[in-house]
Amino acid sequence: MSSYELSQGTVNNIQLFLKGLILILIAGAAISSRLFSVIRFESIIHEFDPWFNFRATKYLVSHSYYEFLNWFDDRTWYPLGRVTGGTLYPGLMVTSGTIWHALRKIGLPIDIRNVSVLLAPAFSGVTAYFTYLFTKEIKDSSAGLLAAAFMGIAPGYISRSVAGSYDNEAIAITLLMAAFYFWIKASKEGSVFWASWAAVFYFYMVSAWGGYVFITNLIPLHVFVLILMGRYNKKLYAAYSTWYAIGTLASMQIPFVGFLPIRSNDHMAALGVFGLIQIVAFGDYIRSQVPTNKFKSVLAVSVVLIIALGILGLVGLTYAGLIAPWTGRFYSLWDTNYAKIHIPIIASVSEHQPTAWPAFFFDTQFLIWLFPAGVYLLFQDLSNEGVFVIVYSVLCSYFAGVMVRLMLTLTPIICASAAIAISKLFDVYLDFSEYLQSKVVVQETSSEKAKEEISVTTKSKNHTVFGLISKLTVISTFAFYLYLFVYHCTWVTSIAYSSPSVVLSSRLPDGSQNIIDDYREAYYWLRMNTPEDAKILSWWDYGYQIGGMADRTTLVDNNTWNNTHIATVGKALSSSEEVSYEILKEHDVDYILIIFGGVLGFSGDDLNKYLWMIRIAEGIWPEEVKEKDFFTANGEYRVDDQATDVMKNSLLYKLSYHRFVDLFGGKQATDRVRNQKITKEPDLNIVEEAYTTENWLVRIYKVKDLDNAGRDLIQSSKFEKESIAGVKRRVQKRPELDLRE
Amino acid sequence: MAIVKRTPAAENSAPVVPSSTPSSKSKSNVVADFQSSLETTINSYFKTLTPRLKLIDLFLAFLVTVALIQFIFVIVVGNFPFNAFLAGFISTVGQFVLTVSLRLQSVNHKEFGISPERALGDYVFASLILHFIIYHFIN
Numbered sequence: 001m002s003s004y005e006l007s008q009g010t011v012n013n014i015q016l017f018l019k020g021l022i023l024i025l026i027a028g029a030a031i032s033s034r035l036f037s038v039i040r041f042e043s044i045i046h047e048f049d050p051w052f053n054f055r056a057t058k059y060l061v062s063h064s065y066y067e068f069l070n071w072f073d074d075r076t077w078y079p080l081g082r083v084t085g086g087t088l089y090p091g092l093m094v095t096s097g098t099i100w101h102a103l104r105k106i107g108l109p110i111d112i113r114n115v116s117v118l119l120a121p122a123f124s125g126v127t128a129y130f131t132y133l134f135t136k137e138i139k140d141s142s143a144g145l146l147a148a149a150f151m152g153i154a155p156g157y158i159s160r161s162v163a164g165s166y167d168n169e170a171i172a173i174t175l176l177m178a179a180f181y182f183w184i185k186a187s188k189e190g191s192v193f194w195a196s197w198a199a200v201f202y203f204y205m206v207s208a209w210g211g212y213v214f215i216t217n218l219i220p221l222h223v224f225v226l227i228l229m230g231r232y233n234k235k236l237y238a239a240y241s242t243w244y245a246i247g248t249l250a251s252m253q254i255p256f257v258g259f260l261p262i263r264s265n266d267h268m269a270a271l272g273v274f275g276l277i278q279i280v281a282f283g284d285y286i287r288s289q290v291p292t293n294k295f296k297s298v299l300a301v302s303v304v305l306i307i308a309l310g311i312l313g314l315v316g317l318t319y320a321g322l323i324a325p326w327t328g329r330f331y332s333l334w335d336t337n338y339a340k341i342h343i344p345i346i347a348s349v350s351e352h353q354p355t356a357w358p359a360f361f362f363d364t365q366f367l368i369w370l371f372p373a374g375v376y377l378l379f380q381d382l383s384n385e386g387v388f389v390i391v392y393s394v395l396c397s398y399f400a401g402v403m404v405r406l407m408l409t410l411t412p413i414i415c416a417s418a419a420i421a422i423s424k425l426f427d428v429y430l431d432f433s434e435y436l437q438s439k440v441v442v443q444e445t446s447s448e449k450a451k452e453e454i455s456v457t458t459k460s461k462n463h464t465v466f467g468l469i470s471k472l473t474v475i476s477t478f479a480f481y482l483y484l485f486v487y488h489c490t491w492v493t494s495i496a497y498s499s500p501s502v503v504l505s506s507r508l509p510d511g512s513q514n515i516i517d518d519y520r521e522a523y524y525w526l527r528m529n530t531p532e533d534a535k536i537l538s539w540w541d542y543g544y545q546i547g548g549m550a551d552r553t554t555l556v557d558n559n560t561w562n563n564t565h566i567a568t569v570g571k572a573l574s575s576s577e578e579v580s581y582e583i584l585k586e587h588d589v590d591y592i593l594i595i596f597g598g599v600l601g602f603s604g605d606d607l608n609k610y611l612w613m614i615r616i617a618e619g620i621w622p623e624e625v626k627e628k629d630f631f632t633a634n635g636e637y638r639v640d641d642q643a644t645d646v647m648k649n650s651l652l653y654k655l656s657y658h659r660f661v662d663l664f665g666g667k668q669a670t671d672r673v674r675n676q677k678i679t680k681e682p683d684l685n686i687v688e689e690a691y692t693t694e695n696w697l698v699r700i701y702k703v704k705d706l707d708n709a710g711r712d713l714i715q716s717s718k719f720e721k722e723s724i725a726g727v728k729r730r731v732q733k734r735p736e737l738d739l740r741e
Numbered sequence: 742m743a744i745v746k747r748t749p750a751a752e753n754s755a756p757v758v759p760s761s762t763p764s765s766k767s768k769s770n771v772v773a774d775f776q777s778s779l780e781t782t783i784n785s786y787f788k789t790l791t792p793r794l795k796l797i798d799l800f801l802a803f804l805v806t807v808a809l810i811q812f813i814f815v816i817v818v819g820n821f822p823f824n825a826f827l828a829g830f831i832s833t834v835g836q837f838v839l840t841v842s843l844r845l846q847s848v849n850h851k852e853f854g855i856s857p858e859r860a861l862g863d864y865v866f867a868s869l870i871l872h873f874i875i876y877h878f879i880n
Contacts, residue, residue: 189853189855190853191853191855192839192842192846193859193862196867200870234846234849245831245838245839249828249871249875249878250874253877259823281845286778289778290782298778
């Protein structure tokens with residue numbers, strides 16, 4: 001009671017302490033909510049791409065860095081191989097490799113698998129911190145703290161960063177936020193120092209994720225919009241020129257990116273804005289020296305000339321072939337049907353599908369309706385940083401609508417602008433200082449309130465009881481929304497995003513959990529029972545997993561760099577046995593692995609992906625594989641006895657339903673995914689069943705060798721079947737006894 | 742396209758100038774304006790030059806010359822070690838923009854809120870990063 005006035009310094013210290021504490025708690029919440037999958041299942045790498053990253057990381061820690069960069073992988077894309085070192089983004093592997101080495105140095109030898117599994121949750125804590133800094137630059141630290149909390153637990157980001165989801169995005173979003181934070185800071189202060197940091201993080205981002213192109217275009221766009229708004233200043237010049245010069249040069253150090261930044265159209269916007277800002281800076285200098293009216297005419301002439309020249313030059317260079325035109329993935333962003341028509345391989349990837357509208361609410365809950373409010377508030381007092389957020393939101397909202405995976409880049413800005421909206425609201429409605437102040441005035445006692453900056457001036461007393469009630473109502477409503485948000489996030493994370501998809505789980509009728517571990521069962525079988533150089537043919541989805549878990553050579557994998565090779569596999573699976581056998585033999589295939597969900601009711605199996613295989617194969621051999629042959633006359637996709645002959649004779653169909661009827665022991669055999677009845681056992685000749693897992697989810701077949709007697713396999717297997725059935729039909733050829741004349 | 746856009750731009754400027762010429766003469770007016778503003782700029786440039794700025798500008802001129810020499814070399818001889826050419830060329834461009842930034846910061850340090858000493862420190866830091874990467878890139 002001795003002194004009720006705290007000094008400014010003490011208040012600052014308390015604020016600093018609280019901020020630190022809150023940020024640590026946010027990081028803790030972010031990390032722990034991503035550990036559901038480890039607790040539910042085990043510490044395992046998830047899905048498909050992470051298995052490749054994991055395999056590459058293991059290679060990196062067991063070899064030197066230079067060997068890693070020069071890594072030619074002959075165990076994938078047989079017989080082509082893959083120049084892995086030159087075609088990957090090494091950022092992720094190098095990061096976890098560095099962490100692994102560092103931990104060993106300080107005497108904490110940790111399995112590289114655990115480093116990989118826990119990398120994404122650890123980085124999510126860092127992301128929350130950078131989101132705090134980013135939003136703090138745009139509004140203030142209270143908005144920053146809210147944004148950090150949202151970012152920590154928003155399902156849109158959790159979907160790609162749960163423990164075990166060891167993917168490029170795991171660190172890329174962190175780097176994205178870091179690069180943007182440094183950029184905002186640099187453009188605000190005009191500091192070369194911060195711009196260099198932005199460039200360094202940009203380089204890190206380039207090394208980690210192909211989505212770096214987003215930064216490459218967003219920052220120039222921000223600058224361009226500012227110039228168009230007449231907001232050019234010298235700070236912008238210093239920040240942008242530094243960022244571009246260092247960032248571009250640095251990005252060319254990544255082997256996979258190479259000379260793209262000066263050759264491809266995706267990067268030309270940045271170069272163009274770089275040129276433009278030089279000219280604008282020069283013009284700005286002239287303007288400071290000459291009277292305005294003279295300058296206007298000068299400016300008009302030169303701007304028109306320069307833009308015309310620039311566009312002409314760009315078009316000319318593109319036609320001359322010096323600059324690569326935009327890539328297919330880029331076109332598919334603008335024309336959603338482009339990929340379907342020209343490159344089915346891109347359209348077939350599930351994360352490239354357009355987003356379903358409920359997904360927005362599912363992934364961000366109430367932030368999605370606060371997001372426009374936040375953007376609107378930024379329009380109210382349009383600062384340069386605000387323009388950045390607006391440009392970012394507009395662009396990314398569109399992109400997220402086109403491609404599911406880009407939801408990930410939208411989430412940070414949703415969190416930031418929703419936090420701006422809420423904190424603006426709280427600034428108004430949480431401000432009870434008027435009431436406190438009136439107490440001070442009325443009671444005239446030395447209260448122990450910490451608010452020392454309240455000036456004791458009698459304002460107009462419009463704060464009635466109703467004012468208080470309305471404030472409390474709004475606050476409690478939003479507190480309830482926030483509570484619901486946390487509840488929703490936890491629920492979504494635990495239900496939807498924590499499944500490793502390598503291990504499936506289902507509920508038995510009595511409610512207990514049943515773990516379906518067929519994938520690993522099959523991969524383990526391959527690892528233990530096949531020769532080390534066996535070549536496994538499967539659809540590309542499973543390539544990385546086979547490489548990672550079974551350690552066998554695959555024909556195609558999730559890298560999808562060679563469309564023709566994938567089409568070959570598609571053709572092998574969708575043709576008749578005779579055609580397939582030739583392809584299988586040409587590629588030295590020893591085993592075929594397929595996924596069949598008909599017994600279990602697992603809908604993501606190969607027969608449901610079949611149309612994509614057919615489409616991709618048709619893209620290369622339109623004469624031999626035709627999509628419409630697989631549909632019935634009514635245009636239905638059927639697998640029962642009404643299926644077309646082409647369908648029934650195709651290899652994948654036969655592989656899927658081989659011995660399927662026997663399984664039901666006389667009862668009606670029903671495919672549980674497609675709800676169709678299978679009546680006839682398909683006739684399978686060129687392969688023999690090698691292994692089928694417990695729930696029939698994975699089936700492995702061994703490709704038969706060429707027949708010893710030189711017959712083709714269909715004849716020889718017919719012969720064998722008949723000999724087993726006991727109707728050995730010997731056609732004895734009797735000598736012809738034609739009498740000679 | 743360019744001509745269509747040029748005319749309204751000149752007309753817009755016409756009301757601003759009190760003794761405006763008819764729009765038919767606006768082209769020659771523009772050129773004259775251009776020349777006179779260039780002259781004013783050059784004159785004021787030499788007026789405000791300090792020895793320190795002179796040093797910076799000499800360095801800038803040197804960088805432009807080196808860049809030009811490299812560019813001509815590539816056109817005449819060919820760009821065989823493309824890495825080396827890019828590294829050399831970008832090093833001059835990068836150093837150029839960094840130096841221009843330094844110049845802007847040291848002239849307008851009130852607008853930037855950055856002291857000339859810190860500007861120099863930032864400049865050295867960024868140049869070190871730039872040249873480290875170039876050293877790595879040049880093979």
